[in-house]
Amino acid sequence: MLMRTDPFRELDRLVERVRGTAAHPAGMPLDAWREGDGFFVELDLPGVDPESIDLDVERNVLTVKAERKPTYGENTETVITERPVGMFSRQLFLGETLDTQKIEASYEAGVLKLRGPVTEQAKPRKIAISGGGTARNWAADGGKPRLPGPGRVMPRGPDAVQDAHRPPVLS
Structure with missing residues (x-):
């Protein structure tokens, strides 16, 4: 028969089960990565009946x-219970670059595997450079585009582009 000698060990196990640890997070540990035109997520769910898994997507939140x-x-006297039981839930914020309408899911060997394609707008692409007036204007300024300086304001409106690394220019 197994004997427990540490009276606080059960409390430690309870805290670890609820809060998790850095090495073993509570609930559903996962790996996520982007490869080519797809985004992949794998969640560990050992011992879970596939019929009990529920996936919902709402406003890019999975x-x-x-x-x-x-x-x-129910009428069993347990000696040690370390494996978590009950309901588990996890939310993933997908962002605008994934096509949430085409996410596929499979479950095998205790791992829930999700695959979603990256949207066309998020895929890397080449931008064609046209010749003519713009190139000559840049060359006249030493090969650099003109940026707003003191007294000049960046264009506003739907066609204006805002650099994410610079604070907006207030007028």
Whole structure:
């Protein structure tokens, strides 16, 4: 028979189960990566019935819910219970670069695998450079485009482009 000698160990296990640790997060540990034109997410859900997994996407937020039920009965006296049971939930913020209408999911060997394609606007692309007036104007200024200086304001409106690394110019 197994014996426990540390009276605070059960409290430590409870705290770890609820809060998790850096090495073993509570709930659903995951890996996510982008490869080519796809974005991939794998969540560890060992011992979860595939019928209990629920996936919802709303406004680029993917919600994963799953339930792990205990394998022992209600009238069983447990000696050690370290595997978490109950409802688990995790939300992933997908951003605007994923096509949420085409996300695919599969579950095998305790791993939930999600794959979503990257939208056309987020794919890298080449921009053609045209010749003519713009190139001559830049060459006249020493090969650099003109940026707003004191007293000049950047263009506003739907066609204006704002550099993410510079604060907006206030007029």
